[in-house]
Amino acid sequence: xxxxxxxxxxxxxxxxDLLGGKGANLAEMTRLGLPVPPGxxxxxxxxxxxxxxxxxxxxxxxxxxxxxxxxxVRLDRRLGDPHDPLLLAVRSGGRYSMPGMMETIxxxxxxxxxxxxxxxxxxxxxxxxxxxxxxxxMFGRTVHGVPAEEFERELASVRAAAGPDGPDAAAxxxxxxxxxxxxxxxxxxDFPQAPHxxxxxxxxxxxxxxxxxxxxxxRHREHIPDDLGxxxxxxxxxxxxxxxxxxxxxxxxxxxxxxxxxVYGDYLRDAQxxxxxxxxxxxxPLAELERIDPVSFRELKRIMGxxxxxxxDLCDVEFTIERGRLWMLQxxxxxxxxxxAFTIAAQLVDExxxxxxxxxxxxxxxxxxxxxxxxxxxxxxxxxxxTGVGASPGAAVGRVVFDSAAAVAADGPVILVRAETNPDDxxxxxxxxxxxxxxxGKTSHAAVVARGMGRxxxxxxxxxxxxxxxxxxxxxxxxxxxxxxxxxxxxxGNVYPGEVPVVPSPVARHLAGEPVGREDRLVAAVDRxxxxxxxxRRLGVRANADTPADARRARAxxxxxxxxxxTEHMFLGARRExxxxxxxxxxxxxxxxxxDALLPLQRADFVDILAAMDGxxxxxxxxxxxLHEFLPPLxxxxxxxxxxxxxxxxxxxxxxxxxxxxxxxxxxPMLGLRGVRLGLVVPGLFAMQVRAVAEAAAxxxxxGGDPRPEIMVPLVADVRxxxxxxxxxxxxxxxxxxVPPIPVGTMVEIPRAALTAxxxxxxxxxFSFGTNDLTQTTWAFSRDDVEGSFxxxxxxxxxxxxxxxxxxxxxxxxxxxxxxTAEGRATRGDLTVGVCGEHxxxxxxxxxxxxxxLDYVSCSPYRVPIARLAAGRAAV
Ligand code: ADP
Ligand code: MG
Ligand code: MG
Numbered sequence: 001x002x003x004x005x006x007x008x009x010x011x012x013x014x015x016x017d018l019l020g021g022k023g024a025n026l027a028e029m030t031r032l033g034l035p036v037p038p039g040x041x042x043x044x045x046x047x048x049x050x051x052x053x054x055x056x057x058x059x060x061x062x063x064x065x066x067x068x069x070x071x072x073v074r075l076d077r078r079l080g081d082p083h084d085p086l087l088l089a090v091r092s093g094g095r096y097s098m099p100g101m102m103e104t105i106x107x108x109x110x111x112x113x114x115x116x117x118x119x120x121x122x123x124x125x126x127x128x129x130x131x132x133x134x135x136x137x138m139f140g141r142t143v144h145g146v147p148a149e150e151f152e153r154e155l156a157s158v159r160a161a162a163g164p165d166g167p168d169a170a171a172x173x174x175x176x177x178x179x180x181x182x183x184x185x186x187x188x189x190d191f192p193q194a195p196h197x198x199x200x201x202x203x204x205x206x207x208x209x210x211x212x213x214x215x216x217x218x219r220h221r222e223h224i225p226d227d228l229g230x231x232x233x234x235x236x237x238x239x240x241x242x243x244x245x246x247x248x249x250x251x252x253x254x255x256x257x258x259x260x261x262x263v264y265g266d267y268l269r270d271a272q273x274x275x276x277x278x279x280x281x282x283x284x285p286l287a288e289l290e291r292i293d294p295v296s297f298r299e300l301k302r303i304m305g306x307x308x309x310x311x312x313d314l315c316d317v318e319f320t321i322e323r324g325r326l327w328m329l330q331x332x333x334x335x336x337x338x339x340x341a342f343t344i345a346a347q348l349v350d351e352x353x354x355x356x357x358x359x360x361x362x363x364x365x366x367x368x369x370x371x372x373x374x375x376x377x378x379x380x381x382x383x384x385x386x387t388g389v390g391a392s393p394g395a396a397v398g399r400v401v402f403d404s405a406a407a408v409a410a411d412g413p414v415i416l417v418r419a420e421t422n423p424d425d426x427x428x429x430x431x432x433x434x435x436x437x438x439x440x441g442k443t444s445h446a447a448v449v450a451r452g453m454g455r456x457x458x459x460x461x462x463x464x465x466x467x468x469x470x471x472x473x474x475x476x477x478x479x480x481x482x483x484x485x486x487x488x489x490x491x492x493g494n495v496y497p498g499e500v501p502v503v504p505s506p507v508a509r510h511l512a513g514e515p516v517g518r519e520d521r522l523v524a525a526v527d528r529x530x531x532x533x534x535x536x537r538r539l540g541v542r543a544n545a546d547t548p549a550d551a552r553r554a555r556a557x558x559x560x561x562x563x564x565x566x567t568e569h570m571f572l573g574a575r576r577e578x579x580x581x582x583x584x585x586x587x588x589x590x591x592x593x594x595x596d597a598l599l600p601l602q603r604a605d606f607v608d609i610l611a612a613m614d615g616x617x618x619x620x621x622x623x624x625x626x627l628h629e630f631l632p633p634l635x636x637x638x639x640x641x642x643x644x645x646x647x648x649x650x651x652x653x654x655x656x657x658x659x660x661x662x663x664x665x666x667x668x669p670m671l672g673l674r675g676v677r678l679g680l681v682v683p684g685l686f687a688m689q690v691r692a693v694a695e696a697a698a699x700x701x702x703x704g705g706d707p708r709p710e711i712m713v714p715l716v717a718d719v720r721x722x723x724x725x726x727x728x729x730x731x732x733x734x735x736x737x738x739v740p741p742i743p744v745g746t747m748v749e750i751p752r753a754a755l756t757a758x759x760x761x762x763x764x765x766x767f768s769f770g771t772n773d774l775t776q777t778t779w780a781f782s783r784d785d786v787e788g789s790f791x792x793x794x795x796x797x798x799x800x801x802x803x804x805x806x807x808x809x810x811x812x813x814x815x816x817x818x819x820x821t822a823e824g825r826a827t828r829g830d831l832t833v834g835v836c837g838e839h840x841x842x843x844x845x846x847x848x849x850x851x852x853x854l855d856y857v858s859c860s861p862y863r864v865p866i867a868r869l870a871a872g873r874a875a876v
Pocket of ligand 1: 037089091092098099100101102103104106235236237238239240248272273274318320329330
């Protein structure tokens with residue numbers, strides 16, 4: 001036989017599935033001997049049954065009555081007793097805390113008769129009538145949906161008519177009469193006088209509040225499953241509204257904002273709990289309670305100490321003082337800011353309450369990420385101009401510029417404002433403090449690139465109208481011209497006019513190797529936990545870095561090498577002309593000349609990067625994107641050629657470029673001529689890149705360095721592609737003197753590569769999963785198009801909770817990762833296996849890769865500390 005009801009003395013905190021968080025913790029406090037009013041919890045099982053069948057399970061109310069009688073015996077007071085009535089609180093509380101989202105009804109048991117008993121027993125008539133009117137209001141709203149304003153309006157007029165001490169007993173009694181009329185008018189029947197009927201209705205209403213609109217919304221945002229149901233806690237009322245020696249409050253065992261030790265909280269005299277939330281009257285800081293009621297204050301502090309030692313974590317509590325007697329109404333492990341999470345975890349280690357391993361589980365990568373971004377001082381911020389998608393966190397202030405060249409040319413900090421960005425904007429994105437676009441979502445070009453660089457980015461701020469002339473944007477009737485200051489918040493997506501003051505992140509500065517002072521409590525805590533993560537983790541962390549500056553930064557952040565050095569940026573900017581020459585070459589001599597011109601430039605890039613990463617691996621990926629990405633866009637060329645022809649001029653090179661762009665046009669360029677296919681089709685291209693790497697390495701060797709380059713071939717689907725390219729690579733390496741051993745490996749980013757990994761490993765010395773493309777090709781999702789197209793629908797309809805481009809799809813894409821790792825290693829025992837791509841910096845994905853037994857992840861420099869922490873957490 002299923003049990004639906006548990007007394008507080010029966011439960012404990014491990015049973016929050018069944019009893020809900022609130023019920024389990026009330027039971028735990030009861031077991032600890034703390035002053036909790038007696039009560040019992042109706043299980044989430046009962047709620048689920050009610051929600052499924054539309055009626056409460058048979059026997060539920062029998063069980064409720066049996067447990068109620070126990071309370072009555074213990075308190076020697078009965079529900080409905082006209083002389084000395086027991087009153088009840090009926091409180092919601094699911095497995096996960098959903099603050100204020102569901103319902104609670106207080107003062108159950110009052111009616112026209114018992115109100116007199118309550119008045120007589122308490123000696124406070126005003127209190128009794130006030131409690132009765134609260135019941136009618138809460139019951140009316142929660143059980144029957146009577147709009148709160150209907151009652152509030154009447155209450156306000158009674159308050160307005162009353163003197164400075166508030167309405168007296170007579171006024172409140174009259175208010176109760178009015179409330180009953182309001183109730184009857186809305187509900188079509190009188191306010192129920194039978195206390196047991198009140199209780200049963202309240203229980204049903206709390207069950208139903210699981211599906212209240214706001215509760216559903218909250219669950220979806222917080223990824224809490226919809227089918228858990230809420231427990232219901234029924235307990236004896238205690239009264240904080242019994243005069244000046246009574247009151248109610250909330251408190252934390254440490255400061256939840258900073259983690260500073262010492263109790264924090266708010267107290268409200270002569271009040272019931274919902275008054276605190278409603279903000280009707282101003283609370284006082286908890287320290288005041290020490291003056292008002294030192295005995296209760298000391299007792300509260302003692303209890304908070306007991307709770308913190310017992311839960312071994314920051315706790316928050318709700319309490320009520322009834323005529324100088326303290327009652328505990330709720331506790332839980334409290335929510336906190338990221339800064340407090342780190343500080344408290346380190347303090348608890350110092351206090352001997354938790355181990356360093358446990359401390360690692362008290363913080364997470366997302367919190368560390370938030371600590372690394374500078375933040376706006378919101379108290380000093382004006383109302384936002386517009387709001388977009390917070391795509392890459394940070395707080396950036398700068399003068400508005402509308403194109404990449406202007407960003408590069410500007411001397412002060414600038415914000416690059418574009419409808420959307422493309423690879424041509426890269427120099428401007430590097431030069432700017434932040435990037436603001438009016439189109440695109442979290443996976444748009446602007447967002448992905450900005451995140452990779454740790455650059456602040458707000459995208460898809462649709463209210464922005466960018467003037468086609470490119471010297472202003474408007475929002476409504478407000479015009480912002482080039483050169484004006486704006487501030488963008490990459491966490492909230494807010495765009496502010498003018499300069500909002502910024503508070504820099506001491507954590508990021510410290511992790512990047514700047515002197516900050518270890519005496520900063522937060523910095524010291526982060527250091528300590530990261531050091532422990534490093535000691536514990538088996539997963540290596542490298543960085544994706546394409547420039548010497550990024551390489552140096554990555555190293556400062558703790559990267560053990562470069563897992564992905566893209567070579568495409570080396571083809572941009574001033575070198576674009578050489579690439580055009582390469583593409584337009586129509587005889588072998590011209591092709592060789594173009595490649596020869598590129599060689600020394602690439603070599604110089606590699607020398608600097610290898611120097612920054614001396615002694616650790618640098619995985620260089622051969623050219624990956626389709627070549628036409630390096631040519632001007634079709635529409636631009638068409639216009640240029642047409643203009644020249646209209647003027648009767650010879651379009652010259654533009655005509656050749658236009659022909660090339662037309663020739664190279666692909667319907668699905670991401671599935672087209674790119675990656676290894678380029679190497680097979682464009683003679684000499686990969687050979688030139690390999691020579692540049694090899695010669696750079698040789699030079700580093702001659703300079704006394706320890707270069708460790710690796711050559712990585714992208715987009716391989718079949719071992720034969722790799723075999724051909726590898727032979728070419730090795731032929732080049734053999735011609736370069738002083739070259740150190742350079743391993744040759746492949747990206748695994750196409751399902752076929754993963755499925756044939758056993759064969760692939762014959763030709764590859766290492767694998768690196770390109771999880772962006774692997775996700776794209778496994779799901780057949782075009783990463784550049786899904787955002788803003790159908791991903792929102794997919795998330796709303798529950799196809800997936802987070803985008804598979806954000807967190808690795810463990811069941812599908814992850815299965816390919818596991819399979820390829822196992823089969824690759826079966827062929828080649830010492831195969832090194834890593835991940836590059838955005839997932840390498842996502843904490844949940846890092847946990848997956850650690851579990852899959854990979855050797856390393858590689859992520860953008862700014863995410864390196866986050867990946868280190870996540871890898872450490874995965875290991876303990
Ligand atoms: P929430 O989950 O929204 O915090 P609660 O169930 O905690 O809702 O109830 C809200 C408030 O009702 C509490 O903060 C407390 O002040 C008051 N309350 C709850 N139980 C009792 C009780 N037994 N006696 C007096 N007040 C209570
Ligand atoms: Mg509460
Ligand atoms: Mg790729």
